[in-house]
Amino acid sequence: xxxxxxxxxxxxxxxxxxxxxxxxxxxxxxxxxxxxxxxxxxxxxxxxxxxxxxxxxxxxxxxxxxxxxxxxxxxxxxxxxxxxxxxxxxxxxxxxxxxxxxxxxxxxxxxxxxxxxxxxxxxxxxxxxxxxxxxxxxxxxxxxxxxxxxxxxxxxxxxxxxxxxxxxxxxxxxxxxxxxxxxxxxxxxxxxxxxxxxxxxxxxxxxxxxxxxxxxxxxxxxxxxxxxxxxxxxxx
Numbered sequence: 001x002x003x004x005x006x007x008x009x010x011x012x013x014x015x016x017x018x019x020x021x022x023x024x025x026x027x028x029x030x031x032x033x034x035x036x037x038x039x040x041x042x043x044x045x046x047x048x049x050x051x052x053x054x055x056x057x058x059x060x061x062x063x064x065x066x067x068x069x070x071x072x073x074x075x076x077x078x079x080x081x082x083x084x085x086x087x088x089x090x091x092x093x094x095x096x097x098x099x100x101x102x103x104x105x106x107x108x109x110x111x112x113x114x115x116x117x118x119x120x121x122x123x124x125x126x127x128x129x130x131x132x133x134x135x136x137x138x139x140x141x142x143x144x145x146x147x148x149x150x151x152x153x154x155x156x157x158x159x160x161x162x163x164x165x166x167x168x169x170x171x172x173x174x175x176x177x178x179x180x181x182x183x184x185x186x187x188x189x190x191x192x193x194x195x196x197x198x199x200x201x202x203x204x205x206x207x208x209x210x211x212x213x214x215x216x217x218x219x220x221x222x223x224x225x226x227x228x229x230x231x232x233x234x235x236x
Contacts, residue, residue: 008220008221008224009220009224009227009228009231010109010110010111010216010220011111011168011169011170011188011219011220011223011227012111012112012162012164012165012168012169013111013112013113013114013158013159013162013164013168013169013170014103014106014111014112014113014114014169014170014171014172014219015113015114015116015155015158015159015169015170015171015172015182015187016099016103016113016114016115016116016136016171016172017116017117017171017172017173017174017175017178017182018115018116018117018119018124018127019117019118019119020053020096020174020175020194020195021096021099021172021173021174021178021192021194022095022096022099022100022103022115022127023088023093023094023095023096023099023127024094024095024096024194025084025088025094025119026053026194026195028083028084028087028088029049029052029080029084030046030049031083032079032080032083032084033048033049033052033060033064033080034049035083036064036069036076036079036080036083037064037067037068037069039069040068040069040070041068042064042067042068042069043067043068044067048063048067050195050196051063053175053177053195053196055118055148055149055177056118056142056148056149057077057080057081057118057119057120057142057148058073058074058077058142058148059148060076060077060080061073061074061076061077061080064076077120081119081120081122081123084119084123085122085123085126088123088126088127089126093126093127093130096192096194096211097210097211097212098210098211098212098213098214099211100131101215102211102214102215102216102219103131103134103135103136104131104134104135105215105216106216107133107134107135108134109216111216112137112138112162112164113135113136113137114136114137114138114139114140114158114159114161114162115127115128115136115138115139115140115141115158116140116154116155116158116171117139117140117141117142117154118141118142118148118149118154119141119142120141120142120143121139121141121142121143121144123141124139124141125139137162138158138161138162140154140155140157140158140161142154144157145157149177149178149180149181150177150178150180150181150184151181151184152166152181152182152184152185152186154181155169155171155181155182155184155185155187156185159185159187165186165234166185166186166187167186167187167188167230167231167233167234168227168230168231169187169188170187170188170189170190170219170223170227171185171187171188171189171190172189172190172192172211173189173190173191173192173204174191174192174193174194174195174196175194175195175196175201176196176200176201176202179191179201179202179203179204180202180203182204183203183204186230188205188206188223188226188227188230189203189204189205189206190204190205190206190207190208190219190222190223191203191204191206191207191208192208192209192210192211193207193208193209193210205223205226206222206223206226208222
């Protein structure tokens with residue numbers, strides 16, 4: 001029998017960001033901001049929208065309120081969440097290239113997955129339920145944790161719910177805020193370029209421009225060395 005290469009180990013779990021990583025919701029979020037600010041005659045630019053990518057919804061609500069949206073922060077959060085959820089519900093979700101296929105193959109290979117998002121749980125469940133039995137074992141949403149990304153709380157909660165150490169997991173993210181959260185949790189972090197240029201994402205163990213063509217074997221090849229290093233460090 002051939003021994004498994006130490007740098008070719010499967011992760012204990014793969015923890016997925018949702019917006020921009022799993023499904024392409026960022027343009028919908030940004031349109032919600034454009035429409036809401038327009039209602040109040042507030043100035044809102046494309047750059048303003050980009051600055052919120054990866055942020056917790058409460059932070060986004062605070063910024064929109066400061067810009068002139070005359071609503072309470074929680075009302076803003078609920079309005080945007082309803083806006084995005086209504087446009088996803090009942091439609092084929094705008095999956096990011098390669099993402100759904102990788103989640104399903106991870107399930108088939110026995111690697112558990114979790115959805116870790118700062119969106120509200122009711123919206124996260126739309127994506128989770130679309131994958132059915134081959135999807136996520138755990139969903140941790142923005143209203144499940146006290147501190148949003150870039151704090152590591154959501155990733156740590158997901159790993160704990162799966163019964164594994166975060167340092168034995170791979171996290172997949174697309175924003176600077178999300179990457180910072182995943183790195184802070186100790187997970188091996190894969191940063192996948194989308195709305196925010198990859199050059200602006202600090203940290204992370206693996207940087208990709210797309211998940212298209214990335215199957216489980218390729219993911220293991222990319223993340224195995226960092227996972228092995230984490231394992232060795234914990235063992236010392």
